[in-house]
Amino acid sequence: MKGRYLRPAATGAALSLTLATLAGCGTVSGLTGDNEVTLRVVAADYGDNPQNSSAGYWKNLASSFEKDNPGVHVEVSVYSWSEVDAKVAAMVKAGKAPDIAQIGAYADYAEAGKLYTADELLSVTTEADFLAPLADAGKVKRVQYGMPFVASTRLLFYNTKLLGDAGIIPKDGSTPWQPKSWADIEAAAKKLKAANVPTPFALPLGREEAQAETMMWLLAGGGGYTDNEEAYSIDSAENVKSLEFLRDKMVGQQLTGPVEPAKLDRQAAFDAFTRGEVGMLNGHPTLLKQAAGKGVKFGMVAMPTIDGTDHSTMGVADWVMAFKNGHKKESGKFLDHLFSAKNVTTFTNQYDLLPVTTSGYRAMAGSTGGSAAQLKTFLTALPSARLYPVGKKSWAGVSEDVKQNIGKTVAPGGQPAKVLEEIAVAARKADGER
Structure with missing residues (x-):
């Protein structure tokens, strides 16, 4: 989803994060022990200044995941929307694709056979929780590769x-x-x-x-x-x-x-x-x-x-995908963590965006604080909205x-x-x- 249909202003400079330097609890890729795995995650920044950068969300998400999954370390790099898609494309071209990318489009990578399918990664509960039109938009030839991250209507x-x-x-x-x-x-x-x-x-x-x-x-x-x-x-x-x-x-x-x-x-x-x-x-x-x-x-x-x-009406979504780097099990666990109701609503509430899951939808529909009442007007249109044909390469x-x-x-x-x-x-x- 290139453009500003979901996302606030790009921050300009890349905000590259590794938990090793920010939280003191990560490890540098390639230096883990024999039984340890490092997941490399690339994500887009939804903030419009350093103070509300998405970096903080990803840092907390990765830290809580590491706590529950000893032996799996997570390195997150957060880039502005003006460069994140190009960053991932360059990594893929160099043969160094991240394990997980949260960017604007997935279909070309799916067509090239570089992505795991959603059912290879997610628990049955997580996979079934996606709102139907968003899950359908994540499919190439009726197989889901793109997992919706956040959504919006107009x-x-x-x-x-x-x-x-x-x-x-x-x-x-x-x-x-x-x-x-x-x-x-x-x-x-x-x-x-x-x-x-x-x-x-x-x-x-x-x-x-x-x-x-x-x-x-x-x-x-x-x-x-x-x-x-x-x-x-x-x-x-x-x-x-x-x-x-x-x-x-x-x-x-x-x-x-x-x-x-x-x-x-x-x-x-x-x-x-x-x-x-x-x-x-x-x-x-x-x-x-x-x-x-x-x-x-x-x-x-x-x-x-x-x-x-x-x-x-029009709906839009940004996407998460997992590359075939041999870390299918670990990537799947991290994505189940990412798409939990608590973590979905934490992110959408921070940036006034819409949830992509039924559990998140119900949580927002039942909320009353902040800008919830105004957001519900957008939320009502989401289940029946039409999205860009992102499944086309x-x-x-x-x-x-x-x-x-x-x-x-x-x-x-x-x-x-x-x-x-x-x-x-x-x-x-x-x-x-x-």
Whole structure:
């Protein structure tokens, strides 16, 4: 899952950790005794500064695992999202793959025969605990290799003050906004523009997360990247119509602000929202704390659809995988520990993300403290959400193609049908489809 659909800002520099130096309880790889095993784990950082780095979570997780499993040592390296996938790829290429990696994609490694399957690693209880759509998204040719780590869904955020001032909702916020169709979004954006709101609707189709923003609109338009048989349908008539709406009704009527969508990244849009400059935008749970921290009053609703009828919503997940390094038993034990209800909820609560397991889902659904009430709105959509086609080895390339080109489709004079066809042809070729 390259991009910012789940994760907060990358920290920039790599935060390389070994428990030998941080906790004094680990050992350097290669210096363990004859009956000892060292697991090398690489993970991504979900923090946006050194103080809330994921390094602390992994340190505590590994320490508690080592305590219960004498003779198994764990070395964890935590890197920013801007480099973690490349780090793992370089390790694999050099013949030094980690035992476990928590990164953005798994399918290419599975296709190359480098990963253990989930049922080779996990206890029956752990394997059965994954939410069904997330477990299915972790499969290649109906076999699960990718284990979901954390998940997220998306909602439409709106600034209650700006909508109140524009006459869209009562100024006192007594009645929430309840848009159902894209016509409702267009009408509200026009009122916000008339009220001199700098960006009525932020449409981030810049490189950071264009593939996510695009997928939200495609699904709400009755389409998507794939059809019901999971074959690519990028150039479908529904998808073309969705992008034409954005080109003609949103960008064409100057309702998307001063920065053209192709140059607007997700975090830049979030920052503008927290400054009170954006009326509406699609967002993930990370925006909850960012907006609240700046004192912005906001509401959240399900993404309206093209015609007001229900369509699939988007979900996203990051992945854990175990490489075939001869440590299947030890890796499996560590993953069972990682996916325990306690450890799942510890991580999701820290970063306002969604659990990937039924036990974690129930724990969050029953919680009342902190931002639990707001997160439940995201949580409700998770069991039936559609995810990126990450089980396709071609997805990483398709995602990059979307990032580079989709912004052109909504610019004045853009050609959605032509661009989508070009992306689709390349996608089908890469995936071996006709």
